[in-house]
Amino acid sequence: MPTDGSGLVVKTKAKRYVNSDAPLLTWKLQYRQHYLDAALLLDGRGRHNLQGCTSCQDPDPIYRCLDCHGYWMYCQKCIVEIHRSEPLHLLEKWTDDDFFEKCTLRDLGLRIQLGHPKTVSCPMVKRGHIDFVLIHTNGIHLVAVDFCGCPDKREHYDQILDVGWWPSSPLDPQTATMFQLLRLFHSLNLQGCIPATDFYRSLEQLNHGDGLVCLPDRLQQFMLTVREWRHIRMAKRGGHGNDPTGLNATKQSELAVPCRSCPHPGINLPQGWEREPPNTRWLYGLLLQEDANFKQKSRLRSTDGRDPALGPGWAIFVGGDTYFAHLSNYVDQEEINHCVGFAALWSANNRRSKGLRATGVGSVSCAHNDSFRPNGLGDLQKGEHYVNMDYIFLSSIMATSLLLVTISYDIACQWFRNFFTRMDQLPVHLQLSPAINLRFRIPKFHLAAHKEICHAPFSLNYTKWVGRTDGEGVERMWSWLNKVAHSTSMMGYGGRQDTLDDFCNFWNWRKMVNLGSSLLQRMTLAIPQATVHRQAFRAFTDGLREHHTAELLEWESQVRAWELDQSKPCPFDLPHDDLRMADIKKAMAEEDHLREERGNGTYSDTSPSAFLISGMDIEETQQELRVAASKRDLTTVEATQLQTSRTNLLKRIKRFRETQPMYMSGLSDYLKQFPSDETTSTPELMPLYLPSFFPAAQQHLICQPNLNELEDRLRFAQTTEVLSNLRRQLRTRSFANSYKTRNAHSQGAYTRSRLLQNQIEVRIWAIRGQYDNARAALLSLRGPGDWETSLRLLHAEDIRGINERALTAEEQEEYRHARLLAGVSPESVQNELDGRGVTSLRVEWVKARARADRWQEEVLLLEEEMRRAIAFCKWKAEYWDNAATTRCPDDIDLREGIRAYAYRQAANERRRASQWKDKWQAIREHARLVMNEQHGQIDDGLTVPPALIVELDLEDDVETDKGDEI
Template identity: 45%
Template sequence: MGYDGDGEHNLPTMPAAEGPAAIKIKIKKPKNENSTHPVKTWIPHRQKYLDALLQLEGRGAWWVSGCARCGAEDPVWRCEDCFGGRLLCFNCVRIRHEDEPLHILQEWTENFLHPRTTRDLGLRFQVGHPGGKYCPFAHLSPPKNGFVVLHHNGIHVLDIDFCGCPDSPAEPYQLLNVGWYPATWKEPASAATISLLRRFHQLNLQARLPAYDFYHALVLQTNGSGLRKPPDRLPQFMHMVREYRHLQLCKRAGRGHDLSGIAGTAPGELAVPCRACPHPGINLPDDWDTAPPEVAWIYRLILSEDANFKMKGRERSSRENDPTLGPGWAYMVAHDKYLEHLAKYVDQDEISHCVSFAALWSANNKRAKGLRASGVGSVSCSRHEMFRARGTGDLQKGEKYSNMDFLFFSSLIGVFLLTIVASYDIACQWSRNFWTRAKAMPTEMQLPDWIEILFKVPKFHLPPHVKSCHGPYSFNYTKGVGRTDGEGVERNWSWLNSAARFISVMGPGSREDTIDDLCGFSNWRKTVDLGNSLLHRLVLAIPQAMMHSRAFHAFTEGLREEHGEELQEWERTIRAWEKDPLNAASNPFEYAELTAESMADVMKRISEEDHLRVSQNGAAAMQVKPAAFLLAGMEIEQMQSEIALEAKRRNRTTIQATDLQRRRTLLLGKISALQDIQDTYMPGLSAFLAKQPAPSTVDHSRPETIKIFLPSSLPADVREGICLPGLVKNEEDLRQAQATEALRDLRSGLRTRTFAHRFKRKHLEGQGMYTKSRSLLEAIEERIRARQGMLDLRGSGEWESTYRELQKEDVRGMNERLMNEQEKEDNRKARALAGLKDDGTQDTDEFGEPVDLTVLFNLETGEGHRVLSWIWYAETGNDEVGADGKLHADIRVEWAKARARADRWREEVVLLEEEMRRTLVFCGWKARWWQERANVEREVAPAVAEGMRAYALEQADREDRWESKWKAQWAAVRERAKVALGGDVGNVEEEVMLPLEVELEEDGREELEFDDFEEAY
């Protein structure tokens, strides 16, 4: 839908696609002649503008010419709503407004303009007859108070006459014929113009303007000074608005074209369906239910369910006084059946929430006193975020199984698909005993036996769950869901919550009718924007699918030659897990637990030894805590390394310099504290140092250079004599644990660098070049320091086969290698062409460290015959065996994740192409549906029949235009998707690598005016 002015756009500005098959995106800006002019902070010629505004308060410049119509002298009447604002004489203004009852008039008297109305002219207005013709049998509206009409420019009191001819329609029909909506059926004395109701509908849906505020804006227009109080019609306005909402829902759903009329409306029939979702018999092929497994997954329905505790409902009115106009006809469930089901589970507890979200849920659910509804639950389609018909309902107290089950099953009435994916933030609990609870549902909600339901947790909500939930309930590892995140219903809440304030004070019926209308508008807005939204997603998905597929292919080829059997075993394990993730013995996507002794484990063991020593030697032993002392020393060493690295940073900012000084001060304090207690643990240290040559002056301004004396820094022959018994062994154990954890951190950092950067390419075509980050440098330093400590304490031995000396060429990711000489030469030539000086010296990074550029192995040529760094084979306590050459377990996990990423992105392209096809087919079906209704013959007046036919043909035409427009808009990208999907996973056709430019409208809603929403679907 289109709106005047600058609105909020559905589609953000999209970044350029990364990697191969980049698709250029050009945003089509709406035409706005003023959009290129900068906004000034001052108003040019503002004094002249102000003078012009003041002139309008008088008679203007033309009054001396006489009446603008007849030329009579001294005209004193002016109309605010007629063009030009010229003055007229009494006779002319009266004649001109015989058919304009809702204009605001002014009279020049006492040297200023006084407000007047058409009633002041003595005019009466005839309804029920064409303009200018009066009924000989006219009967008057209430003569004392007049007839009240609400219009854009205020609240009017008029004198009107109804037609009294023998065959005349009832008074409400006469009002409707002139575009006035009556406030009541019996003896109407008030009305609102339909154009006013339409405008409020726009503002209420788009700007969330409450009816109360809108009405009082009309009062302000009519009586800004408070001197001419208009009649109070707020209750009548509320009543008219509610009826208008309901009738618009019925009209858009074609109920006026059905022989059974509004009374024959079926449950959910007034809802706007998601045309991109599967609908058997409408947008699916005839043989969809017999498709093989490798194809059948594209016909899944993916739903999201959630509760929203912002949408509270206060205890106002009653259902007897405020019933729902269309119970269960749109999005809100029929209340009677809903309560009948809930009554069976009055004592049921709320669903317990997992981990981190429990506190948030508890906070949202507080202060339920005085509420009819503590919130709402709802079901929507996950991929397109459209509310499901009959899938929304009030929550009486908290989030119970009985509520959420009923809403879920209600949203599936009439669905006959083979598989449904159900996303819920507590699916891990909700899925338990699900089918047992399903048997208790009403008969019309029972699911066919063949339907399979897969339970998943939305991506954002999954991390706080316990570890055992992460694999089985993850969208990332589920086949056939593409890049669905399951969070669609959460984004719908942000839409509804903006209206929560005024909805909360409504009666039960008004509340449900308003929520129905808001959900309908949300669905309609997303329907109109399907052209952009699906195109946007496919534009981004194609290069991502190619990039991840090719990266996975190259990753696999790099391992296949020496580890082919392991790869086959990994593939078998993943396939078995995918078939039944809940019952699988292990999750192939989880890292193995660190079984080697970590620093925390060593600390625990040393503490237990301390406890035993205290129990044996009494209280005196409590002062000796060697583990804490050693840990403090090792922490100081780590801080010294980090500060020394930071001190090398070039072009340090003021903030960074301040932080460096703060850290140095903190480090100096820690060193001083350590030295104060060092004699307790190393009683012979002072005597040993006294015999050494005099050290150079200690530089307290650079505490990172101060030497820390731990057992490993002392000569082996005097070490035991200087330290307390067991201290050397304790440090040896801690150093080994430190080396183990540092190696694990180093691998983790390299994995992050390799995969999280999405294989960015810089400097060389087809290759990505990387330098070491600060975190990697720190991990390397810690690894080197720990190994050196072990070497000093243990000397050479078999342990060195696992904890090898770390060389700079060893620090590379699984998909990285050092540049060869030819590539270095190419890099030098590239620098020369770019005008960069090449003096033969080695480049350094911002910390002054030499840069040994590594590259991702060349994806274009499929290079994979390179040897992994030993850090990926090293045995550090995980379940791999490094000695026999088997791959590190972390590589298996990363390979499995890379496989899943490639599969999900490829599925996303397939799903989006299928959704585009379904959308176009749905448009064609809907056009034929409206064409059929254009020929429905109901027993109505000829004028009504003509309106019915015109409306149906208008809707059919819009569906045809949508189909043509979207088909052309998507054509190029759909063709690109087919080419990408048709190529081999690792060797996609080069045609797909060519740039493709597509055009997106900046705001899809601007293609359709809001009036189309009023008259559409």
């Protein structure tokens, strides 16, 4: 079996799907009449129901149950007796009109006795409501309920709870919901984001969709019951049913589902971890990510004051009272200022917030496994203020004693400034220890939008001890959570907070359940990548040793120094010596100013350089209009915009030609020799008659002296800048193609990728047109020469991505010509180029080093996370063992339930630890072997171990236990 560079062979088990177009469906079509007849048959009494009552053989049975097996017919007495333990089944009665009509067990006289076993009648029965509403999985029922009236009776709501019904009120309850239904809805709501309103209305439709029977509306009671169910289930799962101090003693964040692979001192970290040297202690650091989400809005409701959260700050949300009390001191804080124009951020911050309680939420989450942090979610009142994000971040780590925290945030380059000064103004319990090393970084995808000065210092690719963390996991989390944004936006303050707490905890729970497969898959990827990149880096280093041994030592020293102190010179940066239009314009403006100071300026308000720059700007506008006019089937709006642009362009051309005779006095005589047929209806096609328009021999006869030389300088800068832009767009196209190949697995994703690629292609060919025009002008001004070796004529086959070596050679040639034009001697230019080449090698070497280090860190980090996850399960098992006997109420039955729940949870934790240990054993051993090999091999290359076959199950690792159910 073939292996990759690490000797790792991966076998996958994939699902098999039946093709919907297979002949099987066509073959079954001949049976559809049979299936239709079978469905109609059961609208009657069926084939086996004319032999009397199924139970007592009464010759005239008229009742049947739709929920019992077989649709058998019964007499009234038998069907009532059979259903004393199933009082919510749906019945039908055969009528004299020869069809079935709906009926209920209540109609047949069945009353539900509470407070006693079903075989015992209460001697002191207390009649309950005859129209007691009971919401069940098969519909909404009106039942007759009897309560126990014995001297030692329990309260009515207790009697209802004892049989698995959830009363809507503890005071004289007249509505209840079955536990089975609450479990079903809770699962559908969390997994499928089905709203409570839609679910309840579907229950109404189950039995009364014809609208002939009017049921009492209990939607509000149902929604309140669901909210209570969420809260109590969260408390039970968090172990507070086993806590002798009671639920009211719950502390902040205690009901949050934690990330088990994150470091938790005293739980899953080894003794003395804090005394480890830095090169190993980094494994016990936190990797976090922060972001804001403006789709999670919350409307202001009149009932907000009467709708408190059931567990304020007990799970994922920050504690409301202290949070809002602190925010009240900063109502006038300025919006976040940042180094790039994030359109979404600015529009969200400045959008009208009238009628909203919250414009969105901010969150902090685990960056390596994408789990919400306890107390790591909070409302944003008006945009993304520092005061909100600071408080949420510090709340999420206030209990940590870890010594290294890395936080990624899309505006970290601005957020980190004065962070510690702002922290001093926060409550004391949020102050970080000075021993904590806090590092700020930017997510990988967002980094490209920042200024280049931010790239290396805030790059996760160049940051030690983060592995392959990308910091973009929070976007994946928002994508899932936003499915309920519409529902939660209409909820009251407390209901929304309780619901989001539950959804975030569910996300964390599913992440935990699937750790067995997710960590295995990531390790299976990381091992060969770590091996390949380490081999590539060693081969690169070996190739450089012959001629660059001294430089290698210098580069190693430089990158180590920069990793410790980023104020030192950055080894990842290349010098920027490209000639730009902006630089030439600035130089010409300074020259014009100097001429004016000396009294050699022109009498016009426009200098020669400004005149040429104006013409070239018009040229660019003409090209843009030609592209817009070439589009077919313009809409009315597009046609109007095109005509308006043509009018504005024509005005600019007329003003330009009014100034033109001052600098091109021979233009009118020249044009008389060649009459023009230009039309003002299409100004994008009108020639501008710049010096480069004319043959070189006639330019001095038409133009002012030195005007063609000024245009030469501008055209050279234009061609070099446009060529640089073209290379950038080609790199973007290569990235887009790679992204589409890896991620566009559906028709929708493929279509979006194609749209992006089409936009990139349009830009590429527009830039190519600019280059052709600028080069043609330069050829007219200079004539053929050595400059053509660097600014070559572009052919269609040249518009493609090129390798780094060719790119570097071409850039070197451009640099040579730019420096020669600046008056630098050829010898000095060559010396600079030699240094520039070594600089490029340095950058490539430190990048290769960073890639190898990050993949190696990823393997070590994943192996540590596997260890921590297993250790957490073992700790949790001991926790539940102790919790089984911590609370000992006088009620013997309750004591047994408390003990049984704890022991079941402990058994599940041990089972999970055992499964993960077995599942990861082979890959963990292989990871250790590969890491030892890499550390042991220095000059002789890496010895690849024998192939290891790892079997991956690509489906979700769904646990079968029901340990967290009520």
